Amino acid sequence: MELILEFLGSFFFDLLLELLIDVGWESFRHVERPRRQANPVLAVVGLLLLGSMAGCGTVVVLPRRIVPPGPFPGIGVFLSPIATGLAMRAYGQWATARGRDPSFLATFWGGTAFAFGASLTRWILLGWYGQR
Numbered sequence: 207m208e209l210i211l212e213f214l215g216s217f218f219f220d221l222l223l224e225l226l227i228d229v230g231w232e233s234f235r236h237v238e239r240p241r242r243q244a245n246p247v248l249a250v251v252g253l254l255l256l257g258s259m260a261g262c263g264t265v266v267v268l269p270r271r272i273v274p275p276g277p278f279p280g281i282g283v284f285l286s287p288i289a290t291g292l293a294m295r296a297y298g299q300w301a302t303a304r305g306r307d308p309s310f311l312a313t314f315w316g317g318t319a320f321a322f323g324a325s326l327t328r329w330i331l332l333g334w335y336g337q338r
Contacts, residue, residue, distance in 0.1 A: 230255060237316075240307040241298070249310040250319045257323025264324065265331045283325045291318030 233252030236244040273282065294317025301308040310316040 237311065238309055241310050241313060241316075242307070244310040246310070246315065250315060253311060253316055253319040254323040257320040257325075258327045260320070261324035261327030262331065265328055269332070271332055280329055283322070283329050286325050287318045287321035290321035291315065293317065 229248075229251070233248045233255060235252075236248040237252040237256065239249070291314040294312050295314040298308045298312030301312060311320060
């Protein structure tokens with residue numbers, strides 16, 4: 207009985223891991239597609255993952271908080287991505303007006319997802335309330 211349970215546990219763990227890798231890979235593929243061809247959900251997941259990787263990289267380069275925490279620690283995790291999303295939407299509109307076909311990153315949701323992944327990762331890695 208233990209052998210069967212061990213086999214089933216290993217099988218389902220491997221299956222879940224492979225499905226997560228496949229969804230992650232597919233998400234990355236939708237990030238680079240032109241906005242009109244990308245699946246928005248997969249593109250947002252891919253941009254969150256890419257933003258998290260970028261956040262890890264910036265912690266290595268800049269291992270301190272960029273702005274000291276104020277009376278509302280962590281508010282920048284939400285405000286900065288919104289501002290970034292607005293800027294990326296403006297860039298996407300500018301690029302479209304010039305005949306380009308920008309990626310999903312050049313949308314409000316794309317810019318917000320990438321920036322949220324990066325800022326949340328930095329916030330977590332540098333400590334919840336800026337102890338470093």
